[in-house]
Amino acid sequence: MSSIAARLIPTWLRQYQLTALPTDLVAGLVVGVLVIPQSLGYAVLAGLPPVYGLYSAIVPVLVYAWLGSSNVQAVGPVAITAIMTASGLLPYAEQGTEQYALMASLLALMVGALLWIAGRLKLGWIMQFISRGVSAGFVSGAAVLIFVSQLKYLMAIPIAGSSLVGYLSTMQRYASQVHPLTLVIGIIAFVLLVANRYASQWVWRTWLSSSYAKWAERLFPLVLLGIAIVLSMLLHWNSLGVATIGRIPQGLPSFTLPHMTDLQEALKLLPTAGLMALIVFVSSSSVASTYARLRGESFDANHELTGLGLANLSGGLFQSFAVAGGFSRTAINADSGAKTPLASLVTVLVMIAALIAFSNALAPLPYALLGATIMASIIGLIDIATLKSAWQRDRLDGASFLAAFVGVLIFGLNTGLVIGLMVSFASLIWQSSKPHVAIVGQLGGTGHFRNINRHDVVTFDNLLMLRIDESLFFGNSESVHHRILNAMQQYPAAQEIILIMAAVNHIDLTAQEMLSTLNKELALQNKRLHFSFIKGPVMDIIGQTPLISELSGQVYLSTLDAVDALKDI
Structure with missing residues (x-):
């Protein structure tokens, strides 16, 4: 042929089986x-x-x-x-x-x-x-x-x-x-x-x-x-x-x-x-x-x-x-x-x-x-059934359902769909603007670090370890900044601030500037900012920027390396 x-x-016809x-x-x-x-x-x-x-x-x-x-x-x-x-x-x-x-x-x-x-x-x-x-x-x-x-x-x-x-x-x-x-x-x-x-x-x-x-x-x-x-x-x-x-x-x-x-x-x-x-x-x-x-x-x-x-x-x-x-x-x-x-x-x-x-x-x-x-x-x-499930498990998706449903009934099909999409995207933006930032501690004598509110972990007086669970961009950088500052107020004795970046897949320009500002704010308080577990693609983006060249602390391959190096300072 x-x-x-x-x-x-088509493939299905060329390979057709008479059975x-x-x-x-x-x-x-x-x-x-x-x-x-x-x-x-x-x-x-x-x-x-x-x-x-x-x-x-x-x-x-x-x-x-x-x-x-x-x-x-x-x-x-x-x-x-x-x-x-x-x-x-x-x-x-x-x-x-x-x-x-x-x-x-x-x-x-x-x-x-x-x-x-x-x-x-x-x-x-x-x-x-x-x-x-x-x-x-x-x-x-x-x-x-x-x-x-x-x-x-x-x-x-x-x-x-x-x-x-x-x-x-x-x-x-x-x-x-x-x-x-x-x-x-x-x-x-x-x-x-x-x-x-x-x-x-x-x-x-x-x-x-x-x-x-x-x-x-x-x-x-x-x-x-x-x-x-x-x-x-x-x-x-x-x-x-x-x-x-x-x-x-x-x-x-x-x-x-x-x-x-x-x-x-x-x-x-x-x-x-x-x-x-x-x-x-x-x-x-x-x-x-x-x-x-x-x-x-x-x-x-x-x-x-x-x-x-x-x-x-x-x-x-x-x-x-x-x-x-x-x-x-x-x-x-x-x-x-x-x-x-x-x-x-x-x-x-x-x-x-x-x-x-x-x-x-x-x-x-x-x-x-x-x-x-x-x-x-x-x-x-x-x-x-989907509305009930969404309302029980994800209220934002339930809100998108209701917005599209009510919008269609009141304004018609086209406008209703647009309303539903707008509410859905607004929900996505709202979620992205409030990323989860967890204060973590070391799990026993292991190399694992977990949320202090969920696990029985070991913390160190001079260390504040924060895990950022989202990529950083213009929509959430200020929110992350505020959460880090609030955590520092809870632990004023901590001199070494470690940001765990394992879940961060991207850092845009606005977020880079926010982290640079945070670095300067910490330096004025005689505190140092450190990063751990930065992914390769992210490091490719920020490696040659002032954020890294002017960093008061260091970039560690793993959080365990950072803790071992800093806990006794």
């Missing part, structure tokens, strides 16, 4: 069949005709299967990208379905371009700076907004908005216009779906074995969809005022260049596209990296950025809105036995078959069922 062909053909074919086929069929109603619902959530959910599960899925980083991640339309698309394109909602769909594809193109550029620049490390609290808070807030937004399909009233206040105010305005039959259909579907998802141990496992119960739980939404279509036809729900999705265009998505009237329109979407790209990357990488660990496979964040970027870029040219890795569909894909991305290619064939052969069969499907499906599936994204 030539080198060019080797680069064009994986049966399970890949089964997994692809299962995922394809089960996510049809979900895909239709996500398109509606994005403000698009239902067929766009199927369009979004074809070309992007093909591209990601070929170029993505994960063997089992199932990419496609998801709730977060759908609600962010609807929120970002709210000003265009009145311009007609065709124009709105073109703007949704333009947004997908922009998201894809940003992800691809980030991948080429190897910015995968950015994922580290999105704390668990922020991502969970944002997703939880978005889940609440999604849940409330779907009430318009259960109540058949025009609820709209970009925040919880907006949704509730329009709901109150149109509350008297609720369609009773639609509401009954929606409530029954919602209750059944919630019971199937969250009470399966009583619904199915009391009379089915564990394996059969699992499949019954998975297939129930599809069975409910079929029942709803049959009842809609037999009882003529459409003539009774129940909104149905109507005729779905038959055929595959076509190559379409998104319409852009002027550059200003694209620039207006850029903040939304940037935040969507961030969320797509964080959520998809979380899923992909989790399953890579479980399967003993490697995960490359930059490869993931490139795969997601090209998937969205290509999808934007074929009538897709922005896509990402789906939590639930990936779980189904993996649990069904998927070994390679071939399963995703089979899923695409199922979507193509639905568009070509079964599009008319979906016409009687009530919007109320799609709304109930989204509402039932989205409940699991409201992550109360």
Whole structure:
């Protein structure tokens, strides 16, 4: 095989084992069949005709299967990208379905371009700076907004908005216009779906074995969809005022260049596209990296950025809105036995078959069922467990969760995410500005030195040993200075001040000046400043500076060396 062909053909296909074919086929069929109603619902959530959910599960899925980083991640339309698309394109909602769909594809193109550029620049490390609290808070807030937004399909009233206040105010305005039959259909579907998802141990496992119960739980939404279509036809729900999705265009998505009237329109979407790209990357990488660990496979964040970027870029040219890795569909894909991305290619064939052969069969499907499906599936994204855990173990991360969650509900998705990120970074800065500085003593006759407040240690009257547990920079240098001075006031007899630098990985210019000032202050009191355990890279930075050349004391290789040399002075 030539080198060019080797680069064009993905590794998983070049090394494909035929033993994986049966399970890949089964997994692809299962995922394809089960996510049809979900895909239709996500398109509606994005403000698009239902067929766009199927369009979004074809070309992007093909591209990601070929170029993505994960063997089992199932990419496609998801709730977060759908609600962010609807929120970002709210000003265009009145311009007609065709124009709105073109703007949704333009947004997908922009998201894809940003992800691809980030991948080429190897910015995968950015994922580290999105704390668990922020991502969970944002997703939880978005889940609440999604849940409330779907009430318009259960109540058949025009609820709209970009925040919880907006949704509730329009709901109150149109509350008297609720369609009773639609509401009954929606409530029954919602209750059944919630019971199937969250009470399966009583619904199915009391009379089915564990394996059969699992499949019954998975297939129930599809069975409910079929029942709803049959009842809609037999009882003529459409003539009774129940909104149905109507005729779905038959055929595959076509190559379409998104319409852009002027550059200003694209620039207006850029903040939304940037935040969507961030969320797509964080959520998809979380899923992909989790399953890579479980399967003993490697995960490359930059490869993931490139795969997601090209998937969205290509999808934007074929009538897709922005896509990402789906939590639930990936779980189904993996649990069904998927070994390679071939399963995703089979899923695409199922979507193509639905568009070509079964599009008319979906016409009687009530919007109320799609709304109930989204509402039932989205409940699991409201992550109360993470909030409880964060509040018990790390209040700052809990605060980031609440900031993102409340910000999304009050101000909308984009502003809420920014608020959460700002609180998270503020927490990081606050923590860094207050480093831990411990007064230590010698542990017995060993070479170990520990905090005097935690261990029974030996101290020396003429020595004050301080361990600095953070790197030193402009944000914490003054705080460290004050802590050292306070420690000296507690031990006025100490003449030799030893700073243990084992945990210090960097000392910036401001911190160097602070230590030089401290050295001079100690010299005026006839005291000396010493360093121990300075790391090589740190010494490379400060070795030729006045801090070392004018140091009143010495630099010791270890704290034990410093104690042995100074304790008897």
